[in-house]
Amino acid sequence: MPIIKWDDSLSVQVKELDEQHKKFIESVNEFHDALLHVESDQLHDFKKKALESMREYAVFHFIAEEQYMKEIGYPDLDKHKKIHDQFISKLREYEVKFSSGKLIFNSEIMKTLKNWLHDHLLTEDRKYSAFALKKQRQ
Ligand SMILES: [Fe+2]
Ligand SMILES: [Fe+2]
Secondary structure, X not given: OOOOOOOHHHOOOXXXXXXXXXXXXXXXXXXXXXXXXXXXXXXXXXXXXXHHHHHHHHHHHHHHHHHHHHHOOOOOHHHHHHHHHHHHHHHHHHHHHHHOOOOOOOHHHHHHHHHHHHHHHHHHHHHHXXXXXXXXXX
């Protein structure tokens, strides 16, 4: 069962960025599914790798998105970038804590990640999308 679903309300009206968001959602879902199914002796390694690849994908996506916001002259780019940076820091913090055994990576954390992604798409990402549409109409 997917923990987060794509629907058109999440679209930012930019094909490339929508595709990246879909992939992001997919990776969160796959990770959530696998948490329930991976053998317990493989679980630690699996979670470690999943966290790492989630961060790598987030970095990749944020760079593309920030570039796009720059191209359209989005006035709140710095604010948006700060939110991205904070998310990456959070993921790094999870990775460090998880590696040293100070964090149990469970469905609670999964929910936190999922909620962040969903809220970010619906609030912050939507703002640059609205700005771009308004600009096109002028
Ligand atoms: Fe964003
Ligand atoms: Fe985004």
